[in-house]
Amino acid sequence: IAGITQAPTSQILAAGRRMTLRCTQDMRHNAMYWYRQDLGLGLRLIHYSNTAGTTGKGEVPDGYSVSRANTDDFPLTLASAVPSQTSVYFCASRLAGGHTQYFGPGTRLTVL
Amino acid sequence: TQLLEQSPQFLSIQEGENLTVYCNSSSVFSSLQWYRQEPGEGPVLLVTVVTGGEVKKLKRLTFQFGDARKDSSLHITAAQPGDTGLYLCAGPGGTSYGKLTFGQGTILTVHP
Numbered sequence: 001i002a003g004i005t006q007a008p009t010s011q012i013l014a015a016g017r018r019m020t021l022r023c024t025q026d027m028r029h030n031a032m033y034w035y036r037q038d039l040g041l042g043l044r045l046i047h048y049s050n051t052a053g054t055t056g057k058g059e060v061p062d063g064y065s066v067s068r069a070n071t072d073d074f075p076l077t078l079a080s081a082v083p084s085q086t087s088v089y090f091c092a093s094r095l096a097g098g099h100t101q102y103f104g105p106g107t108r109l110t111v112l
Numbered sequence: 113t114q115l116l117e118q119s120p121q122f123l124s125i126q127e128g129e130n131l132t133v134y135c136n137s138s139s140v141f142s143s144l145q146w147y148r149q150e151p152g153e154g155p156v157l158l159v160t161v162v163t164g165g166e167v168k169k170l171k172r173l174t175f176q177f178g179d180a181r182k183d184s185s186l187h188i189t190a191a192q193p194g195d196t197g198l199y200l201c202a203g204p205g206g207t208s209y210g211k212l213t214f215g216q217g218t219i220l221t222v223h224p
Contacts, residue, residue: 044214
């Protein structure tokens with residue numbers, strides 16, 4: 001069982017380019033989350049999905065979009081990347097009724 | 113938005129020393145969680161505290177939830193280099209079940 005996988009591991013991107021960060025879980029968890037992590041700011045929620053077919057905005061959603069076509073996959077798209085989106089991005093999942101979030105290994109994104 | 117303030121932000125100690133990390137809020141939380149994150153990895157849940165005044169122990173780590181459920185602390189006894197990492201507190205955030213609000217984190221370095 002892999003848990004949560006994220007791809008790519010790291011990416012350097014030119015400003016203005018479109019980028020999709022991939023997240024896949026094999027635990028059949030209902031809820032999934034995308035966070036960005038910046039030094040001194042902790043983890044901030046970008047978007048979330050409580051179940052396949054539904055999504056919601058988190059604390060810092062601007063410039064990002066998500067989709068949840070099925071239980072396993074929760075891609076995060078940056079339509080037109082800007083340097084302020086340079087960060088480490090973590091995907092997480094949670095089983096319905098549970099309190100624990102399980103995190104992927106992260107994607108380090110640099111926007112130049 | 114319920115905020116969690118962690119202190120200190122950085123902690124550098126020698127092996128064998130004791131330390132305490134604090135997580136404070138002006139809001140009441142139904143529960144608080146502590147996560148530990150190692151470099152290049154995602155956070156991993158250490159403990160969840162749910163009752164005011166609750167104390168939980170995990171080997172050399174002691175977690176306490178304040179009586180008023182507005183604060184929590186993590187105490188490490190006889191720290192070891194393997195304790196090095198980022199420690200994050202988190203509590204339920206927003207109206208959607210399962211969403212978490214994270215503190216800024218405490219970066220702990222234990223020198224041999």
